[in-house]
Amino acid sequence: xxxxxxxTTVVGAGDIGAGWAALLVGAGWPVSLYDTDARRMDAAMxxxxxxxxxxxxxxxxxxxxxxxxxxxxxxxxxxxxACKGADWVIEATSEDLMAKQRVFQSLDEVAEPHxxxxxxxSGLKIEDIAARCRNQGRCMVAHPxxxxxxxxxxxxxxxxxxxxxxxAQAQTYLRALGRIPITLKKxxxxxxxxxxxxxxxxxxxxxxxxxxxxxDDLDRxxxxxxxxxxxxxxxxxxxxxxxxxxxxRGFLQQLMQSFETWWSGLAKxxxxxxxxxxxxxxxxxxxxxxxxxKLRGARDRRLSAIVRALEESRQ
Amino acid sequence: xxxxxxxTTVVGAGDIGAGWAALLVGAGWPVSLYDTDARRMDAAMxxxxxxxxxxxxxxxxxxxxxxxxxxxxxxxxxxxxACKGADWVIEATSEDLMAKQRVFQSLDEVAEPHxxxxxxxSGLKIEDIAARCRNQGRCMVAHPxxxxxxxxxxxxxxxxxxxxxxxAQAQTYLRALGRIPITLKKxxxxxxxxxxxxxxxxxxxxxxxxxxxxxDDLDRxxxxxxxxxxxxxxxxxxxxxxxxxxxxRGFLQQLMQSFETWWSGLAKxxxxxxxxxxxxxxxxxxxxxxxxxKLRGARDRRLSAIVRALEESRQ
Numbered sequence: 001x002x003x004x005x006x007x008t009t010v011v012g013a014g015d016i017g018a019g020w021a022a023l024l025v026g027a028g029w030p031v032s033l034y035d036t037d038a039r040r041m042d043a044a045m046x047x048x049x050x051x052x053x054x055x056x057x058x059x060x061x062x063x064x065x066x067x068x069x070x071x072x073x074x075x076x077x078x079x080x081x082a083c084k085g086a087d088w089v090i091e092a093t094s095e096d097l098m099a100k101q102r103v104f105q106s107l108d109e110v111a112e113p114h115x116x117x118x119x120x121x122s123g124l125k126i127e128d129i130a131a132r133c134r135n136q137g138r139c140m141v142a143h144p145x146x147x148x149x150x151x152x153x154x155x156x157x158x159x160x161x162x163x164x165x166x167x168a169q170a171q172t173y174l175r176a177l178g179r180i181p182i183t184l185k186k187x188x189x190x191x192x193x194x195x196x197x198x199x200x201x202x203x204x205x206x207x208x209x210x211x212x213x214x215x216d217d218l219d220r221x222x223x224x225x226x227x228x229x230x231x232x233x234x235x236x237x238x239x240x241x242x243x244x245x246x247x248x249r250g251f252l253q254q255l256m257q258s259f260e261t262w263w264s265g266l267a268k269x270x271x272x273x274x275x276x277x278x279x280x281x282x283x284x285x286x287x288x289x290x291x292x293x294k295l296r297g298a299r300d301r302r303l304s305a306i307v308r309a310l311e312e313s314r315q
Numbered sequence: 316x317x318x319x320x321x322x323t324t325v326v327g328a329g330d331i332g333a334g335w336a337a338l339l340v341g342a343g344w345p346v347s348l349y350d351t352d353a354r355r356m357d358a359a360m361x362x363x364x365x366x367x368x369x370x371x372x373x374x375x376x377x378x379x380x381x382x383x384x385x386x387x388x389x390x391x392x393x394x395x396x397a398c399k400g401a402d403w404v405i406e407a408t409s410e411d412l413m414a415k416q417r418v419f420q421s422l423d424e425v426a427e428p429h430x431x432x433x434x435x436x437s438g439l440k441i442e443d444i445a446a447r448c449r450n451q452g453r454c455m456v457a458h459p460x461x462x463x464x465x466x467x468x469x470x471x472x473x474x475x476x477x478x479x480x481x482x483a484q485a486q487t488y489l490r491a492l493g494r495i496p497i498t499l500k501k502x503x504x505x506x507x508x509x510x511x512x513x514x515x516x517x518x519x520x521x522x523x524x525x526x527x528x529x530x531d532d533l534d535r536x537x538x539x540x541x542x543x544x545x546x547x548x549x550x551x552x553x554x555x556x557x558x559x560x561x562x563x564r565g566f567l568q569q570l571m572q573s574f575e576t577w578w579s580g581l582a583k584x585x586x587x588x589x590x591x592x593x594x595x596x597x598x599x600x601x602x603x604x605x606x607x608x609k610l611r612g613a614r615d616r617r618l619s620a621i622v623r624a625l626e627e628s629r630q
Contacts, residue, residue, distance in 0.1 A: 014559070015557070015558065094569065095569065095570060095573055122570070122573060123576065123577060145540050145541065145544055146544070146556075146557045151539075151540060151543055151544060152539045152540075152543075153536055153539040153540030153541075155540075180535070180539050182528070182532050182535055182539075183532070184528050184532075185526055185527055185528060185529075186526065186527055188522075188525070188527050188580075189576055190573070190576070190577035190580070192522055192528050192536050193536060193537075194573070195518050195577055195580070195581060196515055196518050196519065196537060196541060197541055197550075198574055198577035198581060199517070199581055200511055200514060200541075200550050201554070201574065202514070202578055202581075203510050203514045204550045204551060207510065208551070210503070211500055211501065212499055212501055212503050212507065213497070213499050213500060213507050214500075215551045216549075216551075216552075217497050217498070217499075218507060218549060218550075218551065219548065219551050219552045220495070220497055221468055221470065221497045221508060221549070222508075222511060222549040222550060223545060223547070223548065223549045224466075224467045224468040224495050225460050225468030225470075225508050226468075226508055226511060226512055226515075227542050227543075227545035227546040227549075228466055228468075228546055228621055229460055229461070229618070230515075230537050230538060230541075230542035230545075231542040231543055231546050231617070231618075231621055232538070232615075232617040232618035232621060233534065233538065233610075234531075234534020234535060234536070234538045234542075235512075235515050235516050235519045235533070235534065235537060236519060236530045236531075236533065236534050236598075236599050236602070237531075237602075237610065237614070238461075239516070240599050240607075240610070241461075241607060241610055241611050241614060242330070242461045243330065244329070244330045247599075247600070247607055248595075248596050248599045248600070252592060252596065254409065255410060255437070256592075258410055258437060258438050258505070258509070259513055259516065260587075261438070261505070262438060262504055262505035262510055262513035263513050263517055263585035264585035265503075265504055265505070265510070266510060266513060266514055266517075266585075268583065270575055270578035270579035271575055272575075277571070280563075281563050281564055281567065283551075284551050284552075284554075284555050284562075285562070285563070288552060288555055292555075292556060292560050292562055295552070295556055296556050299547050299552070299556060300547075301628050302547040302548070302625060302628050302629075303543060303544070303546075303547035303548075305624040305625065305627065305628035306543055306546055306547060306621050306624050307543065308624065309620040309621050309623065309624030310617060310621065313616050313617050313620035314617075
C-alpha cells in the first residue's frame, strides 16, 4: 500500500469536484480534472486555483505546496486521459443514480487496475452506484461535506462490496490529506450526515414557516448554540455529560419526558410543496443580501478558524 | 434601565443553576444561590467556585474578576433572602411545569417589584410557567445551553406576556455577560434548540440502534462534519452557499429530490421503549469509559477553544 498517490483524478467539475481538486492541489498532489461539460470545466480551471490559494490565507496550506500542486494540476480532455496513471479516482458528478452508474462503468474500464475509485455521493448506496462495474472491490463512497477543502470529515462507506485493502488505501490517502474518515458499517440512504442534516433542515424550515423565528435568527441560534456543543461533543456524548455525575442514565430520567413531548410535535412531512418552497426561498433571500462569494468568504474564515482551534486544543 | 445588576439570584442549584452561577461569578457579579435541597446546595457551593475558576484556565475570565465574584457569591437560606435586593432572578429548577409554577408564584411574591424573572426551562412555555403570577410582564424564558458558562446562545422567549422593557433589560444583562440572546417570536414546546436537538437525537439513536454506526463514530462524524459547518453558517445559510452562484434556488433544484428521499426514511417514533433505552445507554457507556469529570474537562477545552476562535475571526 502506498502512502501517497502518484496522481489523482477528479471526475466532475462542479462545486464538490472543484473543492476536492482545491484540497488535493493544496496538499501539493498532482490532479487531473475532467468534466464532459466544457463550461463547467472552464469555470473550475479558474475556481480551483483561487480556492487552493485561498487555503493559504485561511492558514490551511503553505504557498510553496499550493504552487507545486498548481504546476501539476491539469485539465483532461477525456476520461481515459484523466485516469491514466492515477492511483485514486474521485467521482464528483451530479447526485443522479443513472448518471453515476454510467460514470462508474466507464471508470471501471479505464482506471488503472490497481486504482481505487471513490464516489462523493451525498446519499446513494455504493452497491447501486457500482452495479455495472466488474471490479467492484475497489469502489466505495467517500462523502465530503461542503466545502471539501475545509471540513475534515469524510464518510467512508464500503457497503457490501469494497475490499478491506481498498478501504485501507482510501483511509491512508484521506489521512495524508488531513481528512478524518469515519467508516460506516452499512449503506443507508443519506448515509449518517445526510439523514441528520435532513432532520435538522426539516425542523428548521418548519420553525420559519410557523413564524417562530426568522431565518437569520434560526441560523445564528444554531451556530452559537447547539452547533458549538456538538462540535465539542457529539449528540450522544453531549447528553452523557448533561446531567452531572449521573451520565446518560440520569439524563434520560430527567429529560426523557421532555424529549417525548418534543418528538411528538416535530415536523413529519417528507415533501415541501411548491408554495412552501417559494416561501422558504424568499425568506432565505430576504435574510441574506450579500452576494454568494462574500457570504462564502466569511463562512470559510469562521470555519477555518474553528478547525485550527480544534487542532490546537487537541495538541 | 441599568446596565449591570446590583445583585443576581439563582434559584435551583443543579447543573444548570450552578452553571449560571459560575457565569455570573466569572463576570464578577454578586450572586445569591438558593435551593430547597440541602445536598444539592452543598454540592453547588463546591462546584460553582471550581467552575468559575476553570473559566480562567479556559481563557474565558480573568482571575481578579473571578475572585471578586467569589467574594460576593453567597448561599441564601430562604427564597426571600435570595431575592432581596436582586435586580435579576434566574429560575433553574427541574423541568417540571407544576414545580416551576410554584417557584414562580413564590418569586412573584418575594422578588423586588422592579426585578426581572427568567426561567431556564429547556422547553416549557412562559405563559404556562408564569400562569400563577400577578406581575407576568417581567417573566420570560432565558434558556441557556449546557454548559451555560461556555455556550454563548440564550433563547429569549417573551411569549405573549413579557413587557418590552423587561425583555430589553434581560437583553442588556445577557449581553453584558457576553451572552448572545436570540429572541423568539412565539412560544412552542422545546423552543427552537430543543426541537432541533430532538430531531438530531432521534435520528442519532436510530442510526446506532440500526447498526449503521457506533456511538463514538456517530459523535465524531457530527463533531468533525456538520457541526463545524453549522457553527460557521446555520442550516439555511449553509444550503444557500452549497450550490455555487445558484444560492438556495439552485440547491433545491439539485438536491430537493435527495432530501425528499431522506425525509421519508427518517425515524418517526416519539417514544423510546425500555429495551431500546437500555440498548442506547449500554452503547453510550461502552463508548465512553472515562469518568464524567474528565470527559467534561476535555469537552470544555474544545468548546472554549472554538468560542475564542469565533470571537477572534469576527474581529
